[in-house]
Amino acid sequence: MFDTATTTLPQSQTKTSEQAARAANKPACPGCPVRSVGICGSLCGSGDADLIGSLSRRMAYPGRSVLMEEGGPGQFAFNVISGTVMLSKTLPDGRRQVLGFAVAGDFLGLSMRDTNGLTAVALGSVEVCRMQRSHLRELALQSSKFMSQLHEMMASELESAHDHMMLLGRRGVEEKIACFLLSLRQRVARRQAISPRVDLPMTRQDIADYLGVTLETVSRTLSKMARNRLIVIVPDGVRLLDIDTLEQMASLKAN
Amino acid sequence: MFDTATTTLPQSQTKTSEQAARAANKPACPGCPVRSVGICGSLCGSGDADLIGSLSRRMAYPGRSVLMEEGGPGQFAFNVISGTVMLSKTLPDGRRQVLGFAVAGDFLGLSMRDTNGLTAVALGSVEVCRMQRSHLRELALQSSKFMSQLHEMMASELESAHDHMMLLGRRGVEEKIACFLLSLRQRVARRQAISPRVDLPMTRQDIADYLGVTLETVSRTLSKMARNRLIVIVPDGVRLLDIDTLEQMASLKAN
DNA sequence: CGTCCACTTGACAATCGTCAATAGCAGTGG
DNA sequence: CCACTGCTATTGACGATTGTCAAGTGGACG
Numbered sequence: 408m409f410d411t412a413t414t415t416l417p418q419s420q421t422k423t424s425e426q427a428a429r430a431a432n433k434p435a436c437p438g439c440p441v442r443s444v445g446i447c448g449s450l451c452g453s454g455d456a457d458l459i460g461s462l463s464r465r466m467a468y469p470g471r472s473v474l475m476e477e478g479g480p481g482q483f484a485f486n487v488i489s490g491t492v493m494l495s496k497t498l499p500d501g502r503r504q505v506l507g508f509a510v511a512g513d514f515l516g517l518s519m520r521d522t523n524g525l526t527a528v529a530l531g532s533v534e535v536c537r538m539q540r541s542h543l544r545e546l547a548l549q550s551s552k553f554m555s556q557l558h559e560m561m562a563s564e565l566e567s568a569h570d571h572m573m574l575l576g577r578r579g580v581e582e583k584i585a586c587f588l589l590s591l592r593q594r595v596a597r598r599q600a601i602s603p604r605v606d607l608p609m610t611r612q613d614i615a616d617y618l619g620v621t622l623e624t625v626s627r628t629l630s631k632m633a634r635n636r637l638i639v640i641v642p643d644g645v646r647l648l649d650i651d652t653l654e655q656m657a658s659l660k661a662n
Numbered sequence: 663m664f665d666t667a668t669t670t671l672p673q674s675q676t677k678t679s680e681q682a683a684r685a686a687n688k689p690a691c692p693g694c695p696v697r698s699v700g701i702c703g704s705l706c707g708s709g710d711a712d713l714i715g716s717l718s719r720r721m722a723y724p725g726r727s728v729l730m731e732e733g734g735p736g737q738f739a740f741n742v743i744s745g746t747v748m749l750s751k752t753l754p755d756g757r758r759q760v761l762g763f764a765v766a767g768d769f770l771g772l773s774m775r776d777t778n779g780l781t782a783v784a785l786g787s788v789e790v791c792r793m794q795r796s797h798l799r800e801l802a803l804q805s806s807k808f809m810s811q812l813h814e815m816m817a818s819e820l821e822s823a824h825d826h827m828m829l830l831g832r833r834g835v836e837e838k839i840a841c842f843l844l845s846l847r848q849r850v851a852r853r854q855a856i857s858p859r860v861d862l863p864m865t866r867q868d869i870a871d872y873l874g875v876t877l878e879t880v881s882r883t884l885s886k887m888a889r890n891r892l893i894v895i896v897p898d899g900v901r902l903l904d905i906d907t908l909e910q911m912a913s914l915k916a917n
Numbered sequence: 918c919g920t921c922c923a924c925t926t927g928a929c930a931a932t933c934g935t936c937a938a939t940a941g942c943a944g945t946g947g
Numbered sequence: 948c949c950a951c952t953g954c955t956a957t958t959g960a961c962g963a964t965t966g967t968c969a970a971g972t973g974g975a976c977g
Contacts, residue, residue, distance in 0.1 A: 496825075547813075555799075565819060575874060616832075627965095630925070630926080658753075877956080879933060
């Protein structure tokens with residue numbers, strides 16, 4: 408039918424988290440670069456400050472390593488400190504849907520179930536703050552304020568899942584690409600100064616699986632946008648030239 | 663691009679909840695037909711039993727009435743008791759994505775924000791158990807056990823959103839339809855005996871907007887499946903004949 | 918220098934969207 | 948009772964978008 412057997416990494420190259428991850432053993436919270444953004448931003452400051460710090464551990468995952476595997480035991484939760492993590496789901500026949508990309512400040516493993524519902528892979532090396540889900544659960548049951556913050560974070564995730572469903576079901580290719588570039592830029596801007604330069608640590612295939620098209624279509628559309636002076640394709644990313652037009656393509660696409 | 667201005671109901675026909683909804687004023691929880699399924703099933707039995715009952719009110723919404731409107735004030739949360747509610751999101755240019763269909767036992771308004779992220783419309787007349795979100799919030803802050811159940815419900819919603827993203831991005835039309843019919847059958851079966859007959863209270867356009875295709879494609883594909891003796895199209899629904907083949911189409915599609 | 922990948926580009930084909938005509942059905946009103 | 952209207956659904960013809968297949972480029976790395 409469509410792309411059968413797209414991009415499942417050869418298992419040989421895919422290291423499991425335990426082999427690959429390197430514990431940094433630094434103190435977790437104080438001086439953490441994402442304290443202002445994610446769960447810690449709203450949490451560490453408020454009361455149970457270093458309780459969560461004592462339960463978590465700063466770690467580094469190398470590129471292509473698997474933080475969570477779909478169907479595998481969901482032992483850990485992660486707070487991304489630097490780098491990009493790709494979240495995906497795979498059909499039995501190999502077709503893959505990329506659900507999203509987690510950047511600094513994003514939290515993984517919110518659902519707190521004992522089985523992972525998705526796969527999380529590091530794109531390039533990634534620093535995380537890792538903790539046991541069981542500890543997270545206990546903490547949540549003790550403090551309903553904490554719990555309600557987890558709830559709120561999940562509400563955000565659900566909302567962006569809904570936006571993504573809209574994108575997948577009802578937008579055309581150029582629109583998809585424009586949305587993708589602009590939203591990626593926006594997300595990264597939570598931590599860095601906003602810039603016309605957008606890093607793309609993922610492959611074209613990853614982008615394709617995120618947008619529900621093929622890698623050829625992604626490549627062609629990016630080329631077309633470059634021809635039209637909307638973007639410039641640079642190594643490992645793009646530079647956005649005509650942001651106005653891109654935003655117009657992304658939101659209305661009313662030609 | 664695709665279908666511009668699909669199916670936004672003429673506002674004249676769309677009654678607002680306050681005009682249309684009829685309070686039944688029955689005692690909420692005892693004898694409620696969905697006690698065993700949704701939030702109440704795991705809640706009313708356990709401690710805060712009739713606390714939530716006292717805060718909620720049984721109501722009837724007529725067909726086409728709007729329970730929540732995207733961007734509107736999110737005053738209420740709902741527990742669906744009977745009927746079907748369609749959840750959707752609309753782009754500024756009118757394109758619509760149907761996010762899902764809520765049936766008996768499903769809960770609406772989990773996010774507890776003060777603004778609705780989506781629109782909920784009754785397909786045919788619907789009975790709900792309605793409560794103030796503010797009450798829900800208070801209740802949740804008091805009992806972290808309750809809160810964690812809300813959290814778990816939202817985790818389920820997120821998971822099915824992920825499945826739907828997979829469907830929208832990576833499945834072909836026949837596959838989409840087969841998945842749709844089978845999952846609808848499955849969901850309704852939580853409350854009724856499982857049956858080859860599947861009611862379709864929504865229009866073809868609704869199905870199309872749910873699956874990310876056009877209404878013509880839905881119609882054609884259903885006709886084709888009927889020609890192939892997989893289903894029979896009956897008034898307001900279909901009857902599934904060859905469930906094995908349908909399941910094969912839905913999960914692997916490996917011909 | 919050669920291999921491996923990711924990416925690009927082209928040619929072609931298939932799916933699915935668009936446009937249009939028609940059927941069926943319910944509700945309305947003469 | 949029967950047009951008449953409006954809506955939903957079906958079906959066909961056609962075309963555009965996008966997937967498939969294939970070839971080729973360029974960079975990284977051994």
